[in-house]
Structures are given as C-alpha cells and as structure tokens.
Amino acid sequence: MTGHQSLTVHLGSNSYPIIIGHGLLKKGFSLAPWLAGRDCLIVSNETVEPLYLEKLRSCLTGSEINSLCLPDGEAYKTLATVEAILDSLVFNTANRDTTLIALGGGVIGDMTGFAAACYMRGVNFIQVPTTLLAQVDASVGGKTGVNHPEGKNLIGAFHQPRVVLIDTDTLLTLPEREFRAGLAEVIKHGLIADAAYLDWIEANLDKLLARDCDALGHAVLRSCEIKAAVVAQDEKEQGSRAHLNFGHTFAHAIESCVGYGEWLHGEAVAAGMIMAAELSNLTAAERSRIRQIIAAAGLPVQPPIVGGEALSDAMSMDKKVLSGQLRLVLLDGVGRAAVRSDYKVDELQRVLSWADNKAT
C-alpha cells in the first residue's frame, strides 16, 4: 500500500475526513488545509512526543507551533489536566482561530478535544491518533471529555475534529499490550455491525498481530467506516449510536472497580463483550467462537476478581442507566446489535458473579 485512503464522517456542517495511510508523518503530509489560522498547539504525552512531534511539525510548515507535553496514562484524564491545556492556550494568548492538535492515544484525544470544545466556547481541533484504539474508536464521533473519580467520561462534550490523520506506521511502536487492547474495538465492530468483517478479522488475526501493513490499513479503514456509518445516523447518541457501547457498560464498571488505568480500556471491553454475549441472543457455538477470537487476540475473557456487587454498584453510575432501567447493548446474532432490557436479571447476576470467582 502506498499513498493514502480516506473516508468522510458525514455530520452535516460538522463533516470531516479521516485520512489513512502509512508513513504519512514521515512524508510530511500537509495539514495546512484544515488549520483555522496561523497558530496551533500540539498536545501530546511524554511517551509519544519524543517519537512523533518532530515528524508532525513537518506536516505544519508555515505555522506557529506551540506544544504541550502531558504525563502519560488514564490516571491523568482529569479536569485538572484539561485545565492545564487551557492554561497553556491562555499563556500562549491563543485566539479563536487557533487549532489544537492531539498527538497520541485516546486519553490525549479526549482531553485535547474537550479543551478545544471549551476554549472560547469552541476552537478548531485536529486528531493524529497513534494507538490502534484511538484510530478505530476515538477518531470517529467527536466524543471528548475526562473521567470523574466516580465514573468514566462523566464530564465532556461533543466536539468534532476538522480532520483526522491516521499514520498506521505509528502502530509499529505501540507496546504489544496496547496493540491487543485496540483489537478489542476492531472485533467489536464486526460483532455489532458486520459479520463478514468478523470473518475477515478471524482469518487475518495472525497478520494483524504481526502488524502487517496492509492488514492494519484494511482494519483501520473498515472499522472507521463502520463507526462513521453509525455516528452519521445518530451524532448525539439518542438511539442507534448506543450499539457502539456493546460490552462497555461492563467495561466501564470494570475500569472503575480496578482503578482507571490498571486495565486498559480495550481489555475491559474484551471481558465486557464476553459478559454481554452471555446475555445475548446467540447460540452456544456463536458464544464459543466469540470467546475464541477474543482469546486469540490475547485479550481477557473474564472480569477481574473485584466482586460482583462492586461491579453492579459501578454499573448503576453508568450513562446507559436510563431512569432506573438498566438497558444493555446485546447481540441479536453475530453482526447485529440491539439495546435490550428484556434479559433475565438472574442471568445478569450470574455474569456479574464471575467477578467473585474465576470459575466460569
């Protein structure tokens, strides 16, 4: 694969392109068409900045570039860190025509996007995601925000980027554990919306795990397409966008119970998808297949031992609790998600009890 591919996230006046290719940063792919003015602030972290900041600068020739390096990790995804980004903008006397550029994973993207949403009631925002999770998930849909000590992503805004630049070469420097965590969302896209894509993932999992350039390019493109189609239907998550939360009600509870950052988000989603599959309208063979794919990707197939009651308590703070009725995104067959509340409560209790005892 040479050159690049692109798709458009269709959101009316908020529509934007996602540009996907390998070596785009090294080649200095120009981001000039999407800058609002001359100056920009690149927000990154101590892990990613040394690897890619200088390459990203080459995509921004002619601009006045400031940069801010944050500590790395979900533990820093707080309002206090967003305040540090805002302080940096003020310190640089950034105006309304400034552009914030997120260089890093989902945490950097979520916080930089939220700062862009809040600075002067909204400035320009560009994403350069460098993790698989951020490329296939956070890059589509404009969800930004931070965690609250009592719940994940409780504080945030919808703020769409002007463009997303995905250089799949950045995945070559990603630690193995983080790469596998990203595969959880890739698998999710197959499960909720595209059985044929799940077949492809299953057939190409070895190539993906070997970070084969073409396989990565296809997975990132297809995952972005699936998510973009869902988001275009329902930008503000009034309805079908909830399908993307398959496994996430459990995942958020897991992350909250073990402490943010102990489990990677994708790892929690993997276990959460297994839990949600258990409550879904699937055959035993389908459940077994899902478990095998997730295990083959090197991801957890059961929750951590934090206690079923603790998980249950954490779920009651989840955004998908609607007026006291716990609705869950479940599968109605492979490739077809649905929001359901007609599952059996004792089945939910049984699944939660996996967190009491490893024997499943």
Added chain:
Amino acid sequence: MTGHQSLTVHLGSNSYPIIIGHGLLKKGFSLAPWLAGRDCLIVSNETVEPLYLEKLRSCLTGSEINSLCLPDGEAYKTLATVEAILDSLVFNTANRDTTLIALGGGVIGDMTGFAAACYMRGVNFIQVPTTLLAQVDASVGGKTGVNHPEGKNLIGAFHQPRVVLIDTDTLLTLPEREFRAGLAEVIKHGLIADAAYLDWIEANLDKLLARDCDALGHAVLRSCEIKAAVVAQDEKEQGSRAHLNFGHTFAHAIESCVGYGEWLHGEAVAAGMIMAAELSNLTAAERSRIRQIIAAAGLPVQPPIVGGEALSDAMSMDKKVLSGQLRLVLLDGVGRAAVRSDYKVDELQRVLSWADNKAT
C-alpha cells in the same frame, strides 16, 4: 399586566421559548413540559435561594428536586465551582435525563449552563434568571462558561436552555446597584439595533428606575426580542452576533483590571459603551445624548483609574482580537452597530488614557 407574554428564540432544533410575566413563581407556573425526566437539580446562591427556592419548587411539583447553594459573586465564576456542580450531580447519581435549573443572575446561569453542557456531554437546562442583566442578556443565546484568571469567559460552551422563565417580580428584590447595572444592557439594545427603543427607554427611564411593573415587562420583552433576532441570525457568533459586544471589549478589560466583581458587569459595559461611542461614527449631539442616558441610569460614564496601558494589555487577551487585528464593535449612528477596525489608533489611545486620569 396579568398572565404572561412569550417569545421564541429561533435556533432550529435548539429553539426555545422565553416566558415573561410577573408573579409567575408565586403562582407556581408549571415547568413540567420542559423537564427531561423526573429529577432536577436547582443551582442557586446564598442570596437568591432564600428568596425564591421554595416558590420555584412549586413550579416543579411531581419532580424529585435536589438543590445546590453556591456562594454569591463573580469571584466564584470559576472552573472549580463548576466542578462542584458536577460533583453534586454525580453525588445525586443524576442520569442523562436530569434537568439543571439555574435560579439566579448571570453568574449562576453561566456556570449552571456550562455544567449542563459538560455533564455526560450535555443534559437538559432551564434558566430562571432573577436579575435584570440575566433576564435581558444571559437568558438569550446559550453562552455558558466561567472566567479564567487571565480573562473573562475564556472557558465555556454554547448550550441552549429548553425554556427560560422570567418573573419580573424578582426584580423588586434586586439591590439598586445591580438593577442599574442591568439597565446598561437594555440601553445597549437600543443603541445597537433599535433607535425607537432607545427613544422609549429615554422617555420611560423614570418608570424603569421606579421598577414599574408594565415598564419592566416591556423592557425585558423588547430586549429579549432584539437579542433573540440577532442570535437567530448567528448562533455561534461568526458574524453579526458580535454587535451584542458593543462596549464589551472595553468592559472586559475594565473588569479584568479592577478584578472580577469589583465593578459589576453592567457598570463596566456602561463605561465601555461611552468609550466605544467616542470611536464611533456619531455626531457630538448623539454622543452627548448617550452619555446623558447612561448617567441618568446612574451608571459610570468613564473607566476606573487603572492605567491606560493596563487596559490596553487586558484588551489584547480579548476574544475579539482576531489574528492580531483589534476589531471593535462601534456605532454607525444610533441604533446601528458595525464591526470596525478602521478607527484611528490615536483615538483609541486617547480613550484608553481616560483610565490614567479622570479629566476627560
């Protein structure tokens, strides 16, 4: 006047009504049609809550009502206070279908609206403004946010309320100084958009200052109509909405220099309008008339003695500095505002020097 009047702020799917009348709180005017779910959080301050919280509860029968009482004053319009509102929502395990209700002046409205914009990426919001300033200004247009130590309203979001309930009886308990500060924005509406309204204000200023019920009702309605028409043209302030900032570039600089809360916003706007009028395309008689109206309303006609250079520095942080070019909202005759950058720089220097020395 009995019953109530209403107008609609036309913003597509974000359109909302403003309901204006006297005694609406005492009569328990029902807000039920605009609640998203059963529960709501009323955010007020230590001054307003004792006067109106119980009355407002009577407008919300059948709901589960929580309330939060904040300290009073612009000094508390900070991200930390918004965090306290968000903490209260989390503590009450508020869901996506919660409704935040702002009971108070512009500070309460701006912070509560910003919290509503950020909680779970946006929840329902109702405004019950109790100051003249909030009724004629903050109730229209969805600007929410907080101050940064380096500049006013630098952090915020656009988040439209579902309904605004204005009970003009709340103006009867307003301290004289705050009431007069609100008149600054009323006068501004005449100056920027409606010469006939300015005539009416001039002719009825005594009635307004005596807080005559009918005069207040007319002024609030007409001011909301003018602001609603401007905002409907330009919700996100890309163009003509800037006209509402007449006097505000100077006002923000004044507030920043004296410390937020020392001068009331309306007082700073009054002095700022005099300064902007000086740079405007007006006859000497028109300038004199504007000065007389503002003085008759008991408002300042000159900036505080903080130094012209300090004012000038503070203006460079203002949102209306676009790519280094200081654009100002000026008048092109009474009732007609325009964004201009073709004023004389030495005239601007002269006006700023009023802050060096009282002799004007």
